[in-house]
Amino acid sequence: MMNTIETKNAPTAVGPYSQAVKANGWLFCSGQLGMDPTSGELAGDVATQATLALTNLKAVIEAAGTTMGAVVKTTIFLADMADFTTVNTIYAAAFGDHRPARACVQAAALPKNALVEIEAIACCP
Numbered sequence: 295m296m297n298t299i300e301t302k303n304a305p306t307a308v309g310p311y312s313q314a315v316k317a318n319g320w321l322f323c324s325g326q327l328g329m330d331p332t333s334g335e336l337a338g339d340v341a342t343q344a345t346l347a348l349t350n351l352k353a354v355i356e357a358a359g360t361t362m363g364a365v366v367k368t369t370i371f372l373a374d375m376a377d378f379t380t381v382n383t384i385y386a387a388a389f390g391d392h393r394p395a396r397a398c399v400q401a402a403a404l405p406k407n408a409l410v411e412i413e414a415i416a417c418c419p
Contacts, residue, residue, distance in 0.1 A: 301357035304350040305329040308405055313354045321358045321418035325371065325411040326350040327404070340377045340409040341384060347412045348388040355416055363392050364416040370398040371411040381410055 299314035300306075304326060307313060314323040328343025329336050331350065337343045352362055370381060378398065394414070404411050 299354060299358045301353050303331055303353035303357065305331050305334055314358055316358050316418050319418060321355065321360060321364075321414075321416040323351060323354050323414040323416070325369075325413040326354065327406060327408040327411050329406070329408075336406055336408055340372075340374075341380050343408060344381045344384040344410045344412075345388075347410055348384065351412055351414055352388070355414065358416075358418050360416055360418045362389060362416075364418065365389070365392070365394045365414045366417060367395045367415040368397075369413050370396065371401045371404055371413075372398065373401065373404055373407075373409045375400040377409065385412075 296315060296317040298312040299316055301313065304313055311324055314321055326347045327336065328346035337346045355362060372378065372381060
């Protein structure tokens, strides 16, 4: 069984996809940008975008009935790898002692010219 997850507490999808899909005890979250859920506008600098991307990701995860502590894998896409340290610090604060597996890559371009995008896979009841 597969269910799509949608919440107004995170930006609507900018294309033909869902914010997340819940299937067989897993939650597959689409990449979240540092966008304001109400206005749909990107935040300013990379630190603000990273914080908002993680806030949006958390909203999607919670809408599926689970928590950030259930995240097993994330992928961070950066427009510029020079922003790694800044994003890494914000990411560490968002996850606390929880340490999911992770990849971080520089992308040639991100949707809406974002500076960071973060996706996740989580266990989901």
